Amino acid sequence: MKKSKNLKHILIILLIASFGLLVAYENFNTGKKYQEAITYSWGSKGATVSTIQKKLKAWGYYSGTVDGKYGYKTYSSVKYFQRKNGLSATGNADSKTLAALGINVTGSKVSTVSNNSNLYLMAKAVTGESRGEPYLGQVAVAAVILNRTRDSRFPNSIPGVIYQPGAFTAVSDGQISLQPSDSCLKACRDAMNGWDPTYGCVYYYNPATATSSWIWSRPVMMVIGKHRFCK
Amino acid sequence: MDKYVKVKNKKSKNENRYERFKENLISIKAYSIFIIIMLVLVVTAAWGFNQYNSKKRYQAFLSNEFNRSFYTLNDYTQNISILLNKVQIATAKNEQQFIFSQLWRQSFAAQDIVGQLPIDHAVMAKTSKYLKQVGDYSYSLEKKLVDGKSISKNDLNKLDKLSGYSDKLQNTLYSITNSLESGRMDFGSLAYDSKNWINRNNSAISAQSYTKDINKIFSKYPLLIYDGPFADHAYKKQTDRNEKLITKEKAKQEVKQFLGTGINQIQFIDTRKEIRTGSSAKPNAYVVKNPKSVKVITPTIDMYRMQVKNRNKKNNYIYVDITKKGGYIANIINPQNVNGEKLSYKQAATYARRFLNKVGYKNMEEAYFQKYQGSVVINYIYKDDKGILYYPDMIKVKVSLKDGNILGVDAISYLTNHRERKWDKASLTIQQAQTKIKTKFNIQGKSLVVIPDEAGNEILCYEFKGKYRGKYYIVYVNANTGKEESILQVIDTDRGILAM
Numbered sequence: 001m002k003k004s005k006n007l008k009h010i011l012i013i014l015l016i017a018s019f020g021l022l023v024a025y026e027n028f029n030t031g032k033k034y035q036e037a038i039t040y041s042w043g044s045k046g047a048t049v050s051t052i053q054k055k056l057k058a059w060g061y062y063s064g065t066v067d068g069k070y071g072y073k074t075y076s077s078v079k080y081f082q083r084k085n086g087l088s089a090t091g092n093a094d095s096k097t098l099a100a101l102g103i104n105v106t107g108s109k110v111s112t113v114s115n116n117s118n119l120y121l122m123a124k125a126v127t128g129e130s131r132g133e134p135y136l137g138q139v140a141v142a143a144v145i146l147n148r149t150r151d152s153r154f155p156n157s158i159p160g161v162i163y164q165p166g167a168f169t170a171v172s173d174g175q176i177s178l179q180p181s182d183s184c185l186k187a188c189r190d191a192m193n194g195w196d197p198t199y200g201c202v203y204y205y206n207p208a209t210a211t212s213s214w215i216w217s218r219p220v221m222m223v224i225g226k227h228r229f230c231k
Numbered sequence: 232m233d234k235y236v237k238v239k240n241k242k243s244k245n246e247n248r249y250e251r252f253k254e255n256l257i258s259i260k261a262y263s264i265f266i267i268i269m270l271v272l273v274v275t276a277a278w279g280f281n282q283y284n285s286k287k288r289y290q291a292f293l294s295n296e297f298n299r300s301f302y303t304l305n306d307y308t309q310n311i312s313i314l315l316n317k318v319q320i321a322t323a324k325n326e327q328q329f330i331f332s333q334l335w336r337q338s339f340a341a342q343d344i345v346g347q348l349p350i351d352h353a354v355m356a357k358t359s360k361y362l363k364q365v366g367d368y369s370y371s372l373e374k375k376l377v378d379g380k381s382i383s384k385n386d387l388n389k390l391d392k393l394s395g396y397s398d399k400l401q402n403t404l405y406s407i408t409n410s411l412e413s414g415r416m417d418f419g420s421l422a423y424d425s426k427n428w429i430n431r432n433n434s435a436i437s438a439q440s441y442t443k444d445i446n447k448i449f450s451k452y453p454l455l456i457y458d459g460p461f462a463d464h465a466y467k468k469q470t471d472r473n474e475k476l477i478t479k480e481k482a483k484q485e486v487k488q489f490l491g492t493g494i495n496q497i498q499f500i501d502t503r504k505e506i507r508t509g510s511s512a513k514p515n516a517y518v519v520k521n522p523k524s525v526k527v528i529t530p531t532i533d534m535y536r537m538q539v540k541n542r543n544k545k546n547n548y549i550y551v552d553i554t555k556k557g558g559y560i561a562n563i564i565n566p567q568n569v570n571g572e573k574l575s576y577k578q579a580a581t582y583a584r585r586f587l588n589k590v591g592y593k594n595m596e597e598a599y600f601q602k603y604q605g606s607v608v609i610n611y612i613y614k615d616d617k618g619i620l621y622y623p624d625m626i627k628v629k630v631s632l633k634d635g636n637i638l639g640v641d642a643i644s645y646l647t648n649h650r651e652r653k654w655d656k657a658s659l660t661i662q663q664a665q666t667k668i669k670t671k672f673n674i675q676g677k678s679l680v681v682i683p684d685e686a687g688n689e690i691l692c693y694e695f696k697g698k699y700r701g702k703y704y705i706v707y708v709n710a711n712t713g714k715e716e717s718i719l720q721v722i723d724t725d726r727g728i729l730a731m
Contacts, residue, residue: 013264016271050570068570135566136538136550152363152461153356155346156339165349186566186604193601193608194627195641197550197562199530214353219526222502222536231528 041092044070046182052093055101056081118158122188123180125162128170130225131181137225138184140198142191144229147202154202198222201229298411300344305408307341308401311365315394319387324376331373338366357449358400360461365393367459371686378714389455399448406444458686467647467687469532474557482535482553489560489590490549490637496540500550503527532646534561541567554646560590563640565629569605572632576600579607582635583628587611592626592642606631606638613649620680623648623689652681654691657710664693664708667715672706673698682707682717692716 040049049068056062056074061081064073070093079091085100093101122145130141148154148161155161162171170176180188198204204227205215218230314334321327342362345355368389372382454463477485483497534552541547552562574582580597587595595611598620602608606629613624629639661677668674676696681689692707703721708714 009260009264013267016268019271134548136548136564139564150460152360152367154359155343160343160346164346164352166352183566186568189603190564190629190639193629193641194644195562195564195639196643197552197564199532199643214351216525219528221528221530224502 039092039094040070040098042070042072042075048098049074052078052098052101116192119185119188119192120180121162122158122192123185124176124178125168125170126188127178127180127184128173128175129168130184130227133225133227135183135187136197137227138187139190139195140201140224140227140229141204142184142188143196143198144201144204146191147196147198147200151202197224198229201231203230204228205230297348300347301404301407301411304341304344304348305401305404307337307344308397308404310337311341311362312394312397312401315365315390315397318390319394324381327382328373328376331369331376334369335366335373338362338369342366354445357452358445361393361396361400361449361452363461364455364459365397367461368393368455368457371457371459389457392453396448396452400445403444403448458684458688460685460687462686464687467531469554469556469646470648470650472557472650476555477553477558479535481558482555483537485553485558485560485590486537486539486551489586490539490551490563492539492542496542498538498540500536500538502530502536532561532643541565559592559642559646560640561642561646563637565636565638567631567636567638569631569633569638572605574630574632574635576602576607579630579632579635580609582637583609583611583630586637586640587626587628592645595626596620598622598625602632605633608639613645615652618679619654619691620678620694621649621652622680623683648683652689657691657693659693659708659710659713661693664710664713665695667708667713668695668706669699671699672704679710680707684716690716696721 040052045068049070050066052070053062053064053066053068053074056077057064057066059081061084062074062077064071064077075091078093078097079089081087081101082089082091082097087097087100122142125145126138126141130138133141145158145161149156149158155164162168162176166172168176199221201221203215203218205212205218206226207228208226210216215230220228220230222229311334314330314337318327318330318334321330339362342359345359345362348355372386375382456462456464479499483494483499486492486497487494532552533555535555537551537553538548539551541549547567549563549565549567551560553559554561580600584595587593592611594614596614598610598612600607600609608627608629611626611628613621615621623644625644627639627641628637630636631638657679661679665674665677672695674695674697676694678694680692680694682692684690690707691710693710695706695708697704697706705719705721706715707717707719709716
């Protein structure tokens with residue numbers, strides 16, 4: 001009887017202590033969230049994964065096919081590479097590993113983007129706003145951003161339009177710090193080359209979630225995916 | 232007997248000691264639990280206090296940033312008012328030019344700031360438009376003076392009207408300044424509480440009286456028409472070349488023919504479906520009071536939109552827009568990824584040319600191209616029977632460098648600009664125009680072209696391509712006035728030619 005009571009006491013103490021530690025930990029660790037955003041691991045796909053595979057293959061760490069899919073073979077060869085190069089062998093290509101591979105992750109994706117930092121910024125905004133939309137919807141959102149720079153009611157530049165307070169929920173929420181998806185990057189490139197499936201729209205909203213009566217008053221030109229595009 | 236008593240006493244003594252020890256232990260435990268709980272509370276309180284301070288710091292920082300922007304906006308607006316007044320009195324051309332140049336600078340700077348303030352877009356959109364048009368209009372007037380023309384009475388009247396708006400705007404900004412200074416309003420706290428001002432209906436700022444003031448000021452703002460990119464032009468529609476409207480079935484047939492797909496893979500996308508049925512709102516979301524009140528407008532190019540299932544991939548669709556008038560391809564977007572390049576630029580261009588001919592876009596000439604990620608985007612412009620090249624009539628074609636597949640077409644410029652034009656014989660010959668250029672410019676190519684200006688007007692020019700100091704340039708000389716309309720620098724990268 002006494003033993004179970006002691007056990008209960010110990011459990012309570014541990015619970016309270018761990019809560020206290022958690023609180024202190026959170027206070028010191030808010031900065032780390034953004035560092036971990038740029039990591040490729042099992043299940044990742046895309047152009048950068050292809051580049052990782054290409055490089056590892058060239059140096060003899062990887063013997064599989066360069067298919068842009070991060071599977072077991074890629075994982076184990078990344079681990080091997082990390083071990084041989086004094087990095088922590090997690091099998092996940094984090095920013096240190098990518099740097100060791102010679103892949104630039106801060107600005108643009110490897111050798112596929114022109115010297116345009118606006119493109120990367122746009123891709124991040126488009127990803128935040130239309131990640132789950134069909135490709136046409138992603139090009140449409142990118143086109144809206146560009147159309148706004150040419151409209152007298154909005155700021156003149158791409159960063160100006162994207163960072164305008166209240167313009168994009170993804171920006172206000174901080175989702176824009178996450179990495180852009182390959183599909184959105186491609187969509188932005190198409191939009192920058194002139195493709196505009198909205199034929200000049202500058203507003204869009206999701207009728208299932210938009211609550212501002214003002215945006216509902218805008219004349220609608222078309223629907224693409226979840227969004228209505230307006231002038 | 233004694234022994235027994237002794238043992239009993241000893242036992243009870245030990246028992247007492249043990250009892251006391253246990254009691255002490257329990258009280259130590261109680262104390263320690265108590266201390267640990269107090270410690271945790273102190274840590275939490277400290278963390279909470281830290282967070283509060285940090286929030287206050289952020290708020291102060293944001294508040295300062297916004298205030299700075301706002302006071303700067305105030306300065307610019309004041310300057311604009313003064314300049315607009317001055318221009319009514321200035322008669323000397325160089326004086327006018329100086330004023331316009333300042334107006335342009337101040338307006339654009341002011342407009343830039345407006346886009347940074349945490350105020351409802353619905354309100355600031357009008358202010359932004361006003362400021363941009365003041366700047367743009369001033370710029371076009373300055374250009375007029377530079378070209379040797381003079382400011383008309385009509386222009387002066389327009390400027391006078393603009394001046395009126397400027398004064399009213401200034402007053403409203405002044406009342407906002409008062410609110411800021413008296414502490415009745417604080418940008419920082421409003422911006423920090425982001426949930427509040429994103430939700431426009433409940434935004435504290437939109438409830439402010441000055442929102443109504445700014446709305447009132449610009450409620451009768453007229454359309455400003457002049458030669459500038461931000462003037463109020465009617466949106467360009469598809470040019471009318473007497474084509475007939477095609478049926479939905481015909482559009483489907485065309486897609487089958489152009490893309491070589493089966494009919495079953497083609498599906499129409501109704502771009503107006505949800506709007507007609509009112510709203511797709513979930514039960515507890517905002518419901519439009521009267522569904523019919525949602526305004527619907529036709530796209531600048533009225534088209535049938537279709538999606539074609541890509542044979543190779545599951546959720547991969549090719550999107551095709553076919554114009555209702557004439558059945559032309561307006562847009563093709565194919566998101567297919569390309570792995571590996573096999574074709575040269577010239578080979579890809581043959582595929583593109585073949586495609587354009589097949590779909591009815593004849594007489595197109597290559598202008599420039601850009602490669603990226605396994606595909607190349609080639610820009611084509613129209614060449615008429617006299618050999619004049621028309622840059623406004625432009626079609627872009629994206630070709631895969633792996634197999635020559637057409638991955639994209641954008642013919643909107645062509646469709647909104649292309650028509651038969653008649654040009655009077657140019658006043659200058661090509662030789663005369665050439666004399667207007669810097670003599671050291673090593674000319675390698677010349678042609679007669681039509682280029683659009685910033686306002687969308689078309690200008691007949693001689694195009695000279697050449698080299699100067701190791702860099703490539705294209706110079707456009709007006710075929711009638713001899714004025715240098717535009718100079719472009721050509722950047723030849725390994726990924727293609729970019730004209731900037």
